[in-house]
Amino acid sequence: MNDIDVLVVGAGPSGSTAAKLLGEAGVRALVLEKAEVFPREKPCGGGLSARMLTRFPYVKDVLAEIGTNPIRRVYLESPDGTGVTWEQDDPIMYLIRRWEFDAALFRRAQAVAQVELGVTVRALRVLPDGVEVEATDGRTFRAKMVIGCDSANSVIARHSGLRVGDIRSEYAVDMMEETPVARLQAARPDTVSLFLTLTKTFGYGYIFPKTDHCNLGFGCKLNYYLEELRGRGKEHHAAWVEEMKQKGFVTGETQKDSYKAFPIPVGGPLAKTYTGRVLLAGDAGGFVNAFTAEGIFYAMSSGALAAEAAIAAIQAGDFSEGQLKSYERVWKAEIGGDLEHSVDIQRRLFNDSGRIDQIVRAAARDQDLLRLLIGYSMGAVRYEELRNYMAASALPKWVMSKITSVFRFGSKGTAATSGV
The missing domain is CATH 3.30.9.10 (D-Amino Acid Oxidase, subunit A, domain 2)
Structure with a gap:
């Protein structure tokens, strides 16, 4: 079609991560970003869970380039005013300004991939031999496939038919x-x-x-x-x-x-995050923790996995839905459990303030439960570890029966008969 293998739409954490990996693998990638300059403004809480440095070791260098506040102390307050505080020796999260963090990631992508700034995408067309993306200024960009990393209001998600219905x-x-x-x-x-x-x-x-x-x-x-x-x-x-x-x-x-x-x-990943010649990552695919609203870690993880799936498709010369289905398998294996459980917990927990009060009051009496609850909220503790502790807790059974109901799920996120 032309000399571009992959269009990456959006240069936030998911797009820059994908472009960096594609470029380093020798893939001809072109990043389309609506901002005209970087750094660009980006409203966001700006909290990075400490696991980010394990998943992406180069983020340590990124944090050294920008203003970073390592956080070791967390205060949590329930609707009835009950407050608990957790403190630890190692950072549990890092606070950054998104405009600085995103710019540092973008510099790494720009070093290995082509970039077009000031491109606002308004349409996607999937053709028999590739994809065509149209910008609001009339320009068109063509490639063999596209990775949509274009935010919660993703044009790529809507025009590919992957996001439908009332939001x-x-x-x-x-x-x-x-x-x-x-x-x-x-x-x-x-x-x-x-x-x-x-x-x-x-x-x-x-x-x-x-x-x-x-x-x-x-x-x-x-x-x-x-x-x-x-x-x-x-x-x-x-x-x-x-x-x-x-x-x-x-x-x-x-x-x-x-x-x-x-x-x-906060509804969890879309029912489907791939189709022929199209992958979605970051907010475009719904990769946000529905309980904590954490998105940066999941954006970068899904961006990296989308890049790997695109590299495999290029090597195979196959951009079909059947080939790209591997993307969904790998993201479900790595982050799918976290995201699935987060939706269940959000729907159960945030429909009943009494449940939140009970959990926080129980944590105030049990330091191990507090550690696990804060750790889960910060992405440092797995759901299964918190659930298993609660099931075996020595707290009064009537208390645990109330709060365990929020975390009572089977292996696929459905209610389990036997037993954020």
């Missing part, structure tokens, strides 16, 4: 600001504070202290946002900041110009 129940909205510490400060710059604020719907608040900025936000389901907060998001956020000030978690003033709202897919 209201599958998305959350994060309302946040990232403000210089000269204006807004966390009372404990060494602590991530998480507030499970559920009253009528899925909701959470957070304070992420960066090296020179304070990131503070509140998230809720998209359907609740549209029904209750549409047009009032900025005012709701300001009220949330004021509440945090009154409780002593922050000082200073909200900076209204820093307010941003953005969608997060």
Whole structure:
């Protein structure tokens, strides 16, 4: 078709990771990115779980290039105000500013792959001998296949037919600001504070202290946002900041110009993340933990696995659906369990504030449960480890029966008869 093997649409963590691996493997990749320059603004909490450095060792060098706050202390508060704190010697997560982190990943991709900035994609066509992507300025780009890494509102996902239906129940909205510490400060710059604020719907608040900025936000389901907060998001956020000030978690003033709202897919990976000549990674494929809203680790993991599947397709000269199905097998093996369980837990846990209260109160009495609960929330503990501990816990059975019901799943994420 032309001299491009793979189009990578989007240069965020998933796209840059995919492009880096493709370029290093000698694949002719072209990255299409709507931003006209890097660094570019990117609203996000900016929390990296410590496992990132194990999965992607080069991220250690990335963190050395940018402002990074290693976090060893986590505060968790339930809807009834019960608070617990976990502290450990090694970092449990790293707080970064996304515009810096993404730019560092992009530099690595740009070193080995072609890049076109300022390209906003509006259409995808899958042809018998390749794919064609059309930009809003009329340009077209052709290749043998495409990896869609173009955010929660992915054009590639929709035009390939992989995302269909109503998204209201599958998305959350994060309302946040990232403000210089000269204006807004966390009372404990060494602590991530998480507030499970559920009253009528899925909701959470957070304070992420960066090296020179304070990131503070509140998230809720998209359907609740549209029904209750549409047009009032900025005012709701300001009220949330004021509440945090009154409780002593922050000082200073909200900076209204820093307010941003953005969608997060929390319905789990799409039912299908591949089709002929098309793969989806990152938010485009729904690769976000539905319980913690963590996305960067899963974006990079899915981007890496998509690149490996594309390399295999090029080597085989086969871009069919049957060939690309291997992508879904490998991501399910590596991160599928995490994501599947996160959806189940979110749906059970965030429909009942009493369940959250019971879990946090139980953790306040049991340090091992607290360690596992915080570790699971930060991506440092596997679901199975938390579930097995809860099943064998010495806490009173009536307490454990209440909270274990949230984590009571079989091997495929369905309710188990025998037994975030």
